[in-house]
Each structure stands twice: as C-alpha cells, then as structure tokens.
Amino acid sequence: DGGITQSPKYLFRKEGQNVTLSCEQNLNHDAMYWYRQDPGQGLRLIYYSQIVNDFQKGDIAEGYSVSREKKESFPLTVTSAQKNPTAFYLCATTRRVMGGYTFGSGTRLTVV
Amino acid sequence: AQTVTQSQPEMSVQEAETVTLSCTYDTSESDYYLFWYKQPPSRQMILVIRQEAYKQQNATENRFSVNFQKAAKSFSLKISDSQLGDAAMYFCAYGNFGNEKLTFGTGTRLTIIP
Numbered sequence: 001d002g003g004i005t006q007s008p009k010y011l012f013r014k015e016g017q018n019v020t021l022s023c024e025q026n027l028n029h030d031a032m033y034w035y036r037q038d039p040g041q042g043l044r045l046i047y048y049s050q051i052v053n054d055f056q057k058g059d060i061a062e063g064y065s066v067s068r069e070k071k072e073s074f075p076l077t078v079t080s081a082q083k084n085p086t087a088f089y090l091c092a093t094t095r096r097v098m099g100g101y102t103f104g105s106g107t108r109l110t111v112v
Numbered sequence: 113a114q115t116v117t118q119s120q121p122e123m124s125v126q127e128a129e130t131v132t133l134s135c136t137y138d139t140s141e142s143d144y145y146l147f148w149y150k151q152p153p154s155r156q157m158i159l160v161i162r163q164e165a166y167k168q169q170n171a172t173e174n175r176f177s178v179n180f181q182k183a184a185k186s187f188s189l190k191i192s193d194s195q196l197g198d199a200a201m202y203f204c205a206y207g208n209f210g211n212e213k214l215t216f217g218t219g220t221r222l223t224i225i226p
Contacts, residue, residue, distance in 0.1 A: 031212055033213065035216075040121070040218060041218060042118075042203060042216045042217055042218040042219050043203065043216040044216075045213055045215075048212070048213055050212055058213070088155065090157065092157075097145075097207045097211075097212045097213065097214060098145050098164070098207065098209070099162075100147050100159045100162055100205075100214075101157075101159075101214060103156065103157035105154075105155070105156050106155050106156075
C-alpha cells in the first residue's frame with residue numbers, strides 16, 4: 001500500500017541534543033512538508049521541498065534543519081537551537097497542492 | 113500573506129443533529145482552493161472536502177457540505193446527521209496556484225453529545 005511513514009511515533013530529547021524525525025513516502029509525490037502542531041495554534045509550516053536537493057524555509061524554520069537527498073525521504077532535525085521543541089510534528093506530501101495533502105501519522109517529541 | 117481564521121475553538125452538537133463550523137480567510141488572489149481536514153483522537157489528518165474558488169457550486173461529500181461565499185471570503189463546513197465518529201479537531205486550509213503550500217487555521221474541536 002502507498003503511504004507515508006513517520007518514525008518514531010514518540011521521541012524524547014534531552015536538553016542540548018539534536019534529534020532527527022523520519023518521513024518516508026512511496027506515493028511518488030514530488031512535494032514534501034513538515035508542520036508543527038501546538039495546542040491552539042493549528043499547523044505551522046517548518047520546511048518544505050518541491051524537488052530533490054532543494055527545500056525552502058517555512059514560517060518557523062529557526063532551530064530546525066532538513067535534507068532532501070532522495071524523493072522518498074525528507075528527514076527533519078530538531079537542533080539544540082530550538083528552545084521549545086515539545087510538540088506534535090506532521091509530515092505531508094502532495095503531487096499537486098490543489099489536490100490537498102496526504103499526511104503521515106505524526107511524531108510526538110518531548111523534551112525531558 | 114494569506115491568513116485563515118477559525119473563530120470557534122470548540123463546538124458541540126447532539127448526535128443526529130446538524131452543525132456548522134466557520135472559517136474565513138484573507139487573500140488577494142482570485143484563483144485558489146480551500147480544504148477541510150479532520151483530525152480524530154488518533155491524530156491522523158484526513159481530508160474531508162475541498163473546494164476550488166472558480167467553482168460556484170458548493171462541494172458535497174456524503175454528510176459533509178460547504179457553504180462557500182467568495183465575496184465574503186467565508187468557507188463553512190456543515191455536518192449533517194452528526195455521528196459519534198465525527199468527534200475530532202477540524203482544520204480549514206487555504207492554498208493558491210503558484211504557492212505550493214497550504215495555510216491552516218487554528219482548528220475547531222467538535223464534540224458529539226450522545
């Protein structure tokens with residue numbers, strides 16, 4: 001079955017650590033996105049990529065980094081520079097935005 | 113920048129009744145598209161319905177329909193015959209041609225009362 005796999009489902013980070021969230025898709029979609037979800041704030045765009053080896057900052061890119069070395073994968077690294085990383089992170093893909101996104105099941109990141 | 117506003121943080125409805133969730137947006141574009149997404153307790157985002165701005169006819173998907181008022185920049189979601197499985201967060205989203213990303217509202221939490 002085609003779909004998006006986000007892993008891990010739950011992730012715990014110690015202060016000062018970098019952590020990487022995985023997003024893999026087999027839908028053959030060109031565009032991939034990372035959103036952060038906090039209570040009362042909806043979904044906010046972190047980074048997005050429309051083609052391999054290219055990506056753009058979203059509204060809240062500070063403290064995050066991404067790579068897009070292959071079409072199927074768009075990992076997100078939460079760096080130690082991100083001071084409030086506890087949130088729910090959603091990965092999404094699309095062939096054309098006018099058709100809407102397909103979402104992964106999300107990763108819950110908690111700072112301990 | 114485009115903005116999407118959902119002014120109702122929480123709504124509740126009796127099972128089998130009808131409920132309408134509100135969404136307004138701000139844009140200077142004439143050609144765009146709008147979406148409603150559902151996020152149940154599992155947190156999996158599910159596309160409920162979509163509307164293209166050039167289409168005057170309101171979109172319908174089974175018990176879900178929209179009231180699209182382009183001049184007022186309003187895009188409300190009507191859920192008829194509400195069911196317990198409709199309990200979820202509902203997000204309104206906006207996108208336009210040439211800007212390959214969606215902007216989301218802050219969501220409305222819908223509770224179904226048995």
